[in-house]
Amino acid sequence: MGNRTERLLTIRNIISSKKVSSQEELLSLLEEKGLNYTQATLSRDLKFLKVNKISDNEKGYIYELPDQHNVPGHELAESYAAQGFVSIKFANKLGVIKTLPGYAPSIASLIDQTNPFEIIGTLAGDDTILLIPHENVSEQDVINTLVLIIPELKSKIK
DSSP states (O other): OOOHHHHHHHHHHHHHHSOOOOHHHHHHHHHHTTOOOOHHHHHHHHHHTTOEEEEETTTEEEEEOSSGGGSTTHHHHHHHHHHHEEEEEEETTEEEEEESTTOHHHHHHHHHHHOOTTEEEEEEOSSEEEEEEOTTOOHHHHHHHHHHHSGGGGGTOO
16 A cells, blocks of 8 residues: 555655546556555545645646645745755654755755645754654655755756
């Protein structure tokens, strides 16, 4: 079945990359990725992710995530965040992001604005961000979430 974080990340990835118009279609796409679960579980996950349906010329209505697609200037913020990102390390289940001086507050704010399930919150200094992940969320889940929020980080996170 996969854990909840894996399901949520997979749903976000699918909805971000494809035009999906129904839960049946989404369940089928999830099954292709090896995640088999019920329509009721999918419905709860969609509600948790605050997924909306919007009008689409091709498919009638499609699912849309509420975060980055609707935030004005988000692309500029992503680019700025990626430029300031230096590294991420984990200790005792907590993540520490190092940034260039002055970038940490803006990057932490961008993370907090998207309100990802995997990250409870951030604490930012001038060049350091403390990430506090949800319980039972792996380091890789946190990294995947950061890449979803700031796609340009994919090439910067080793």
